[in-house]
Amino acid sequence: MAQEIERKFLVISDTWKNNVSRRIHYRQGYLCGNAHSSIRVRVSDDAAHLNIKSATPGVRREEFEYPVPLHEAQRMLSVLCEGPLIEKTRHFVEHRGHTWEVDVFEGQNQGLVVAEIELSRDDETFERPDWIGEEVSHDLRYYNTSLVRHPYTRW
Amino acid sequence: MAQEIERKFLVISDTWKNNVSRRIHYRQGYLCGNAHSSIRVRVSDDAAHLNIKSATPGVRREEFEYPVPLHEAQRMLSVLCEGPLIEKTRHFVEHRGHTWEVDVFEGQNQGLVVAEIELSRDDETFERPDWIGEEVSHDLRYYNTSLVRHPYTRW
Numbered sequence: 001m002a003q004e005i006e007r008k009f010l011v012i013s014d015t016w017k018n019n020v021s022r023r024i025h026y027r028q029g030y031l032c033g034n035a036h037s038s039i040r041v042r043v044s045d046d047a048a049h050l051n052i053k054s055a056t057p058g059v060r061r062e063e064f065e066y067p068v069p070l071h072e073a074q075r076m077l078s079v080l081c082e083g084p085l086i087e088k089t090r091h092f093v094e095h096r097g098h099t100w101e102v103d104v105f106e107g108q109n110q111g112l113v114v115a116e117i118e119l120s121r122d123d124e125t126f127e128r129p130d131w132i133g134e135e136v137s138h139d140l141r142y143y144n145t146s147l148v149r150h151p152y153t154r155w
Numbered sequence: 156m157a158q159e160i161e162r163k164f165l166v167i168s169d170t171w172k173n174n175v176s177r178r179i180h181y182r183q184g185y186l187c188g189n190a191h192s193s194i195r196v197r198v199s200d201d202a203a204h205l206n207i208k209s210a211t212p213g214v215r216r217e218e219f220e221y222p223v224p225l226h227e228a229q230r231m232l233s234v235l236c237e238g239p240l241i242e243k244t245r246h247f248v249e250h251r252g253h254t255w256e257v258d259v260f261e262g263q264n265q266g267l268v269v270a271e272i273e274l275s276r277d278d279e280t281f282e283r284p285d286w287i288g289e290e291v292s293h294d295l296r297y298y299n300t301s302l303v304r305h306p307y308t309r310w
Contacts (some may be wrong), residue, residue, distance in 0.1 A: 030193055031207060032187040037235040038184055039194050048207070050221065052186060053176040054235055064231065065219055066205065076219065080209055 004053070004063045005122060008142060012133035016102050022092045029081025030145050038145045041068075041076045060099040083148040084108050090143030096127040108151035114142060159208070159218045160277060163297060165289035166268040171257050177247045182235025185300050193300045196223075196231045203228030238303040239263050251282040255291060261307035 028042040054062040087106040105112040183197040207216040238261040242261040
């Protein structure tokens with residue numbers, strides 16, 4: 001279990017591409033979500049995880065994560081998950097002592113690029129790179145659970 | 156992953172109590188459920204599991220189960236699960252080569268006793284003990300997910 005403090009921003013230019021240290025492709029879906037929690041199945045390049053997150057809106061959420069066998073995750077994605085799957089490539093970008101995660105979406109969410117930073121305290125300060133735009137941490141439309149039901153290309 | 160073929164019956168007398176080989180107390184809740192699947196957190200006497208089941212009505216369901224740390228399961232039960240928790244004691248009863256699981260419910264489902272048998276094939280034959288009544292495999296009210304929302308004492 002972990003408490004996750006995450007802030008999410010729109011990305012307004014491509015200059016982050018000069019500082020990518022690592023990238024991972026994700027294919028993920030949601031088993032279901034309600035007012036209390038969301039349950040995600042995520043397959044990355046070589047691993048699969050089940051992730052349970054409390055649905056508290058905002059930046060601070062409770063999170064549980066467990067590794068699962070790849071073939072079981074793929075079965076859950078194809079048989080049990082709602083709607084179209086989320087496909088995106090996560091780029092890790094170092095900036096002044098923090099690691100930003102820039103998610104470039106594909107498929108029905110093509111065109112959407114958001115950047116997240118994980119903090120260890122609510123009041124932790126960090127420097128915003130110049131490719132960062134408006135903060136959308138509290139905007140439900142940008143939740144991955146919402147992007148399944150209302151993908152970006154249909155906004 | 157496993158395919159589960161389970162049939163569920165009402166229990167019409169107490170004579171099963173003479174043949175109990177083992178019992179386990181369960182405390183369980185549901186992270187959520189929808190048309191596709193249900194996600195259960197279950198704490199038994201000394202272990203905890205996360206269980207994902209397809210929601211196909213009837214006897215054949217797809218199932219995934221993963222052990223989770225006890226303290227994380229307890230946290231999920233208290234913070235993330237919907238409605239009142241299900242509490243029941245499962246009794247294992249041997250009868251003519253099959254093991255029956257007799258669930259005696261407590262709390263808001265007190266008074267409800269159901270017996271389940273797990274089969275390896277749809278057409279597998281088994282002998283019904285004389286304490287078995289009507290089959291309720293297809294009756295949604297007896298699903299544990301339903302018993303959270305509409306507990307037996309309020310039927």
